[in-house]
Amino acid sequence: MSAPKLSIVNLRKEFSDGSVAAVDGIDLDVAAGETVALLGSSGCGKSTTLNMVVGLEEPTSGDILIDGRSVVGVPPGKRNVGLVFQDYAVFTSMSVRQNLAFGLKVRGVGRGEIARAVDEVAELLGMADRLDARARDLGGSELQRVAIGRTLVTKPDILLLDEPLSNLEAAARLAMRRELRRLQKDAGLTIIYVTHDQVEALSLADRIAVMSAGKIKQVEKASIICDQPGHLFVAGFMGSPPMNLIRGKMDGASSGLTFARAGFALALPEGIALDPAEATGQVVLGLRPEAIRLAPQGSDTLAATVRLVEPRGPEAVLTLDCAGQSLKAIVPASGRPQEGADVHLSIDGSALVLFSGKTDLRLPLHAGEAA
Amino acid sequence: MNAMNPITTPALSIDGLGKSFRGVAALEDVSFAVPKGALTVVLGAAGAGKTTLLRAIAGLERPDAGAIHIGGKDMAGREPRDRDVAMIFDNLALYPDKTGFDNIANPLRIRGMEKGVIEAAVKDIAARLKIAHILGRKPKTMSGGERQRVALGRALVRTPTLFLLDEPLSSLDAQLRIELRAELRRLQRSLGYTFLMATPDFAEAMAIADSVIMLRAGKVVQIADPQTLYDEPADREVARFVGAPEINLVPAEIGPGGGVRLAGGLLPMPEKFMPLLASEACAIEAGLRPEDLALAPVDGAALSGVVTDIEPLGASAAISVEAGGVELRLVVPVSATASITPGLAVGLSVATRRMHAFDPQTGARLA
Numbered sequence: 001m002s003a004p005k006l007s008i009v010n011l012r013k014e015f016s017d018g019s020v021a022a023v024d025g026i027d028l029d030v031a032a033g034e035t036v037a038l039l040g041s042s043g044c045g046k047s048t049t050l051n052m053v054v055g056l057e058e059p060t061s062g063d064i065l066i067d068g069r070s071v072v073g074v075p076p077g078k079r080n081v082g083l084v085f086q087d088y089a090v091f092t093s094m095s096v097r098q099n100l101a102f103g104l105k106v107r108g109v110g111r112g113e114i115a116r117a118v119d120e121v122a123e124l125l126g127m128a129d130r131l132d133a134r135a136r137d138l139g140g141s142e143l144q145r146v147a148i149g150r151t152l153v154t155k156p157d158i159l160l161l162d163e164p165l166s167n168l169e170a171a172a173r174l175a176m177r178r179e180l181r182r183l184q185k186d187a188g189l190t191i192i193y194v195t196h197d198q199v200e201a202l203s204l205a206d207r208i209a210v211m212s213a214g215k216i217k218q219v220e221k222a223s224i225i226c227d228q229p230g231h232l233f234v235a236g237f238m239g240s241p242p243m244n245l246i247r248g249k250m251d252g253a254s255s256g257l258t259f260a261r262a263g264f265a266l267a268l269p270e271g272i273a274l275d276p277a278e279a280t281g282q283v284v285l286g287l288r289p290e291a292i293r294l295a296p297q298g299s300d301t302l303a304a305t306v307r308l309v310e311p312r313g314p315e316a317v318l319t320l321d322c323a324g325q326s327l328k329a330i331v332p333a334s335g336r337p338q339e340g341a342d343v344h345l346s347i348d349g350s351a352l353v354l355f356s357g358k359t360d361l362r363l364p365l366h367a368g369e370a371a
Numbered sequence: 372m373n374a375m376n377p378i379t380t381p382a383l384s385i386d387g388l389g390k391s392f393r394g395v396a397a398l399e400d401v402s403f404a405v406p407k408g409a410l411t412v413v414l415g416a417a418g419a420g421k422t423t424l425l426r427a428i429a430g431l432e433r434p435d436a437g438a439i440h441i442g443g444k445d446m447a448g449r450e451p452r453d454r455d456v457a458m459i460f461d462n463l464a465l466y467p468d469k470t471g472f473d474n475i476a477n478p479l480r481i482r483g484m485e486k487g488v489i490e491a492a493v494k495d496i497a498a499r500l501k502i503a504h505i506l507g508r509k510p511k512t513m514s515g516g517e518r519q520r521v522a523l524g525r526a527l528v529r530t531p532t533l534f535l536l537d538e539p540l541s542s543l544d545a546q547l548r549i550e551l552r553a554e555l556r557r558l559q560r561s562l563g564y565t566f567l568m569a570t571p572d573f574a575e576a577m578a579i580a581d582s583v584i585m586l587r588a589g590k591v592v593q594i595a596d597p598q599t600l601y602d603e604p605a606d607r608e609v610a611r612f613v614g615a616p617e618i619n620l621v622p623a624e625i626g627p628g629g630g631v632r633l634a635g636g637l638l639p640m641p642e643k644f645m646p647l648l649a650s651e652a653c654a655i656e657a658g659l660r661p662e663d664l665a666l667a668p669v670d671g672a673a674l675s676g677v678v679t680d681i682e683p684l685g686a687s688a689a690i691s692v693e694a695g696g697v698e699l700r701l702v703v704p705v706s707a708t709a710s711i712t713p714g715l716a717v718g719l720s721v722a723t724r725r726m727h728a729f730d731p732q733t734g735a736r737l738a
Contacts, residue, residue, distance in 0.1 A: 041544045043515065169416065169571065174616060178680060196544040203682045223705070226685045237546065239685060290686055308553065310578040311597045313614050314662040317578070319553070333598060 003068050004029035005190045011062035022048045024214030035191040037201035040211035046194045050160050054083045082156030084164050090146050092136040099146050103154045121153045141172035161193045177203050210234045232360035235286045241328045243286040252279035259285045263323040269349035273366045282357025292329035295346035302345045306337050380443040382407045382533050382565035388437035397423045399589045410559050412576040413569040415586035421569035425535045429458045442532040458535040459526045465510045472506040475524040496524045536568040573613045607734035616661045616689045619699050623657035633657050635695020636674040641724045643738045658727035664701035665720045672718025
């Protein structure tokens with residue numbers, strides 16, 4: 001195993017008013033050629049983390065290593081990391097070529113080398129035929145490409161992207177996501193990608209670090225973080241809508257495990273067992289909206305009332321009242337019920353997860369002993 | 372017949388509204404009505420004329436042509452303050468040195484309402500927003516979500532005939548935006564308010580609207596409920612604007628024998644295309660939603676092609692396939708992507724009855 005490209009070690013940042021730590025002791029390794037997304041709501045500390053990596057802010061404690069060498073105290077210009085902001089910071093009075101050349105020019109790079117580097121990056125970005133266009137005549141997604149190109153041309157070890165797509169319209173965002181995926185592959189970049197948009201994180205990152213209140217709650221492969229959240233916060237954050245989370249108590253009767261909460265009860269599928277310490281404890285039940293289906297009334301269905309129907313094209317999101325418990329479900333648009341309708345729910349028990357009521361961590365579910 | 376029926380009088384009706392800025396038309400012959408108690412969304416890209424429309428209704432822009440009636444009354448020449456509308460902008464900032472209560476009470480105090488009335492109104496809206504317990508606190512001690520709810524309370528504490536909301540949630544994080552739009556909808560329903568809300572976000576429009584007014588280049592191109600807008604778009608551009616990933620638009624030909632030739636394959640013609648059938652081949656632009664395409668075994672598939680891109684989207688993934696010289700995107704459950712890699716040859720099946728036909732020149736939907 002080669003050393004990680006970037007190591008963040010127990011990094012903390014407190015601001016001068018001393019109230020709360022913006023970044024509260026995070027650890028993260030990023031391998032060369034990997035894309036890691038820092039995902040979280042505004043104020044979770046993701047941008048502050050990025051600013052410390054690039055050198056715009058100094059950590060209160062902890063370390064940042066690039067290729068095994070600490071860069072804390074090294075001026076931003078000497079770390080060889082490139083930061084692209086959401087507001088593009090492109091010089092609108094200049095041409096695309098002048099913009100791309102700018103970073104090399106201020107570094108005093110020779111004219112021939114600049115021309116070569118600019119051509120190469122323009123080719124990579126698919127903007128070779130736009131080099132002489134004025135930046136002020138460019139559309140949003142072209143501007144964003146120039147902004148990324150301006151950084152790429154300096155050949156950074158690590159590319160840092162701070163909400164790079166949030167100023168683009170939906171269609172341009174889609175196209176730009178694809179462009180970035182291609183860039184990752186073609187240029188073999190190591191990228192840290194900061195966003196509050198989980199679709200962006202899912203579609204671009206190899207791994208996602210979900211942040212909240214200055215801490216990383218879970219780092220996991222993008223392909224499995226939705227289905228296997230390790231922490232209650234992650235379960236409530238990932239997915240659209242996120243998992244239904246219901247606080248209640250386990251009841252480990254001889255006939256199997258039952259989850260219960262004031263009027264709402266759900267039997268766990270047969271053959272599932274919990275550690276004995278948890279089998280009678282406070283837990284949070286997690287249930288994906290995709291795992292709840294409308295069904296004809298049956299012995300194992302739950303009665304519910306439809307409170308809200310939110311169409312979203314091929315499907316609709318239902319907000320249901322099930323014995324006083326609010327649940328969200330996703331159903332096909334063609335079979336969606338009316339608001340106010342009484343329906344019956346069938347729940348795919350194999351898709352449910354449990355979190356400890358004490359630690360908020362996911363509880364391992366075992367195959368039970370044969371009865 | 373002449374007497375206005377108070378029950379059926381719309382909260383707002385717009386007839387033939389026009390407005391130009393320096394000779395450039397911002398609004399052209401815009402007409403629609405907003406029923407009382409309904410949530411109507413004006414949907415359009417940046418520059419479509421949404422803000423101009425809302426400002427004209429609020430009395431902040433003088434239209435060049437047309438009429439605006441609010442609660443049945445003609446607004447021509449009326450000052451903004453005399454229109455009985457509340458306009459809510461993308462500005463949910465609070466006064467930092469005022470308590471939650473004082474923030475919410477502010478618009479009522481400005482209007483010189485009585486103390487007792489103000490207190491009752493603030494408490495009512497706070498209870499509905501579930502923020503009664505934080506009314507005594509200042510914004511800096513509230514969580515982000517609590518602050519947003521206080522701001523909503525301040526916006527909704529008045530009871531005008533009509534609320535105009537101009538992208539009220541656009542500055543918020545995705546997650547909070549989704550929560551607050553459901554909250555807005557719930558409040559609008561429970562209070563019986565009439566909302567006209569502008570947004571460029573089709574998903575937001577679909578999630579909360581009773582009716583969507585699709586605005587493009589200053590003109591109304593379609594008025595429909597959300598599902599109809601998605602299932603029966605008026606034209607190619609509406610189909611593209613509503614839905615993500617975007618609808619696939621593919622040159623196609625309806626043969627005289629009744630097959631649809633597209634993307635290098637021949638599909639059975641859906642029944643709704645019957646009226647387009649002619650003695651000679653007829654060129655159309657076919658519209659295929661990504662969810663109406665599915666992966667199929669290469670042998671015997673209607674279409675075949677090569678995977679060019681895979682975009683994970685959480686529970687699902689968007690796959691791009693190049694087939695017969697065109698690129699098609701389809702959405703599949705993430706579980707179906709395990710063995711899919713770029714370069715792989717795949718077959719595609721098509722839910723042909725969900726296919727649209729657009730006029731290749733005008734873009735109008737033909738079937």
